[in-house]
Amino acid sequence: MKILVANLGSTSFKYRLFDLADPSEPVLARGAVERIGAASSPCTVHLPSGPQIREAAVPDHGVAVRMCLEQLTDPATGVLKSADEVAAIGFKAVHAKHLSGVVRVNSEVLEAMEAYADVCPAHNPPYTKAMRLLADKLPEIPLIAAFETDFHQSIPEPAKRYAVPEEWATKFGIKRHGFHGASHRFIATRMAQILGRSDARIISCHLGGSSSLCAISNGKSQGCSLGMSPQSGLPHNNRVGDLDVFALPVVLRETGQSLEQVLHTLANKSGLEGICGLNDLRDIEAAAGQGNAQARLALDLFITDIRRYLGSFLVTLGGADAIVFTGGIGENSKVIREAVCRDLGWFGIELDPAKNLTAKAESQLSADGSRVQIWTVPTNEELIVARQTRDLLAAAV
Numbered sequence: 001m002k003i004l005v006a007n008l009g010s011t012s013f014k015y016r017l018f019d020l021a022d023p024s025e026p027v028l029a030r031g032a033v034e035r036i037g038a039a040s041s042p043c044t045v046h047l048p049s050g051p052q053i054r055e056a057a058v059p060d061h062g063v064a065v066r067m068c069l070e071q072l073t074d075p076a077t078g079v080l081k082s083a084d085e086v087a088a089i090g091f092k093a094v095h096a097k098h099l100s101g102v103v104r105v106n107s108e109v110l111e112a113m114e115a116y117a118d119v120c121p122a123h124n125p126p127y128t129k130a131m132r133l134l135a136d137k138l139p140e141i142p143l144i145a146a147f148e149t150d151f152h153q154s155i156p157e158p159a160k161r162y163a164v165p166e167e168w169a170t171k172f173g174i175k176r177h178g179f180h181g182a183s184h185r186f187i188a189t190r191m192a193q194i195l196g197r198s199d200a201r202i203i204s205c206h207l208g209g210s211s212s213l214c215a216i217s218n219g220k221s222q223g224c225s226l227g228m229s230p231q232s233g234l235p236h237n238n239r240v241g242d243l244d245v246f247a248l249p250v251v252l253r254e255t256g257q258s259l260e261q262v263l264h265t266l267a268n269k270s271g272l273e274g275i276c277g278l279n280d281l282r283d284i285e286a287a288a289g290q291g292n293a294q295a296r297l298a299l300d301l302f303i304t305d306i307r308r309y310l311g312s313f314l315v316t317l318g319g320a321d322a323i324v325f326t327g328g329i330g331e332n333s334k335v336i337r338e339a340v341c342r343d344l345g346w347f348g349i350e351l352d353p354a355k356n357l358t359a360k361a362e363s364q365l366s367a368d369g370s371r372v373q374i375w376t377v378p379t380n381e382e383l384i385v386a387r388q389t390r391d392l393l394a395a396a397v
């Protein structure tokens with residue numbers, strides 16, 4: 001069964017095509033259509049025969065998917081005989097009102113996602129716009145949404161709740177829903193294979209453009225640093241992270257701005273960028289190294305907050321068997337990994353500095369004798385979405 005997994009931006013369509021009939025679950029092709037809506041858009045696909053780039057006018061995501069299917073079915077170089085071979089398009093959907101799990105996209109699902117456009121301003125609007133268009137223009141291909149909140153449905157109620165009036169939680173869904181579910185699920189599954197046991201206590205640190213920690217035991221989420229929205233928890237590249245809501249009236253009064261303007265700043269001009277003006281952790285590390293005090297502060301605050309959640313989840317799980325770093329920062333930044341693990345010997349967490357410096361791809365970073373294993377594992381969110389899409393299709397038969 002061939003599943004196309006889509007990653008949508010407001011002007012981009014990135015995808016991977018999986019063949020899940022093959023037990024090794026290979027990626028047959030991956031590609032991207034960028035600058036959708038511009039006069040000319042580059043459509044790139046990486047095929048076994050090599051990369052192929054076409055420039056074409058791509059006015060919307062519907063045309064982008066058609067372009068991608070054309071490239072995948074090219075008689076000379078493509079990997080599909082016909083577009084009919086694509087059993088479904090799976091989406092890593094973020095959040096919807098009163099809805100989670102893995103579901104076929106229909107008008108009810110779209111309305112539930114649209115109802116949370118303001119809760120997930122960077123994610124839901126481009127997804128619902130593109131999904132509506134695809135449902136209209138390519139009705140023959142089933143669209144499946146695998147929600148990021150699904151993995152966290154196992155979080156026990158006391159860890160899910162905010163201390164707000166009961167009606168807010170039960171009727172309005174004001175709870176810690178948790179996100180990055182596909183990534184944390186991948187880490188749970190992969191670590192069970194690596195450790196050779198499914199009952200391990202794992203703290204998964206997904207650190208990237210947006211970041212979260214997740215406490216996992218027996219393969220199930222027990223807590224996540226992300227709460228009601230993707231703007232919560234750790235500071236993100238440009239999103240705020242945890243903030244006392246009673247800061248809001250002060251900011252509204254002092255700036256004279258509207259609530260929408262202030263929320264826009266919190267979702268787009270805050271986080272690490274709000275502190276130091278830089279968005280990419282590589283630039284922040286370089287600037288801190290050159291003595292930029294604001295960049296140093298942004299790094300230290302990020303590390304402090306990661307350690308705050310790490311400590312909390314060590315207590316949640318009663319210790320840990322493994323700590324795993326993943327995401328663009330977790331997989332690449334030795335500086336962050338070293339700083340997060342520093343002076344945690346009392347907890348049985350000891351990083352091997354040499355292994356940390358030379359780590360590439362999937363590797364163990366803990367010192368010999370460290371009670372807690374430390375790993376870096378490249379995440380594969382798309383594979384999780386492909387599997388979930390396949391499972392939903394299979395269950396529907």
Ligand code: ADP
Nearest residue numbers: 207208209210279280281282327328329332333
């Ligand atoms: P997203 O959350 O957008 O999917 P990624 O998981 O790809 O993001 O992470 C992107 C971030 O990873 C970049 O913003 C950058 O800060 C960080 N990153 C990538 N490579 C490195 C590196 N070699 N050292 C430090 N940080 C890195």
